[in-house]
Amino acid sequence: MSERKVLNKYYPPDFDPAKIPKLKLPKDRQYVVRLMAPFNMSATGRDTPLSQSFITLPIKTFFPGSILGFPAAPPQTDPENTDYTMEHGATRNFQAEKLLEEEEKRMQKEREEEELNNPMKVLENRTKDSKLEMEVLENLQELKELNQRQANVDFEAMLKQYKELEEEQRRKEQEEDEQEMKAMLEQAQNRRLLVDSDSDEEPAKARPNPTAQTKPTDILQEPQSKRPRMESWERSVGKLSTKAQLAGLVARRKEKPDPALENGMETRGTTASTGTCPWLGPGGSDTS
Structure with a gap:
């Protein structure tokens, strides 16, 4: 069985990467890469490659493997024209x-x-x-x-x-901006006129008309908005008496006079007016 891949490696506290010896590799070493041919080519012969550069940019040379005994034809990078060139061993077919x-x-x-x-x-x-x-x-x-x-x-x-x-x-x-500015100016002008009018003269308060006849039942027909507002402490405590408001709602019963008394009063009144008395005769003389 193969070993499990280690994700976290252990480094001791005294590890110093500067003490690791560097590998001695050749300067012009080659790398194995997989690359398609950048252009069509035809083999010509062998040549000795030379190391070149363009404006400090190294020019890389590719050495493809020989196929069916044909010689190697290494293409070369061309930084000047951002293209590839044929170094030796072949020529481009279509360019x-x-x-x-x-x-x-x-x-x-x-x-x-x-x-x-x-x-x-x-x-x-x-x-x-x-x-x-x-x-x-x-x-x-x-x-x-x-x-x-x-x-x-x-x-x-x-x-x-x-x-x-x-x-x-x-x-x-533009029209919306003008309308908004006009509305703001009108509002500011109205506010200024209102302040000036308040400072010059006070508004006249409506006085109650004493000649107006009021009925006792008007208190029940009075709308809720016109009724005097009662404070919270008045609602909780209440009033001592409400007879003053309901006194006009009670109608007193009229007493009918006695008919006998009325007849007696009328007889007495007629006697007094004629100057006669029931026990005296006419002219006030005694008849007995």
Whole structure:
């Protein structure tokens, strides 16, 4: 059975990594890596590799293993062009892009040399460049028109609509800011006028009308909002008597006079008015 992999290793307290001896490895040592061929190549022969560098960047050389007896063809890194180059033993089969770039560099260099010695050549080259630029713009405009016909999309109208929406949004924001500022100014002015009016004259208080006739039952018909507010200590203690408020609600019973007494009073009143008496005769003389 295999040993279990150790995750935490023990280091003694007196461990000093500086005392570990360094391994003596060759300077130009090789590493075994798995790499695909960066380009197509064809073998040519053997060559002796040389150590090179570009602006302090080391140039690495790859040594693929020989297959079917073919010699090794090591590709080499190219930091200058961010590419790979063939050091020896083979040649690249397809490098059209690289050839095109080299041709453009050569033409650019020749043009700079001609313009440096011939001022008229500078004008000719500028004329050619402007003409080429106009042709490119015309071709671009034709492509845009073709795309518009095929897609049925008006880019100019889209841009115009976008600008209109931006202007409308900006106008709405400006109107909202103005309305908010106006409301704040009006509120501040009203507050100032209210303070001035309070300081100049006090509001007249409503006086009760003494001529108004009140009924005893008005206390029951009075709305809750108009009733005097009772404090909490009054509600808890209460009042000693409520006869003053309910005195007008009790109607006293009227006593009916006795009919006999009323007749006696009437007889006595008529006698006194005529000057006669029941035991005296007419004229006040005694009849007995």
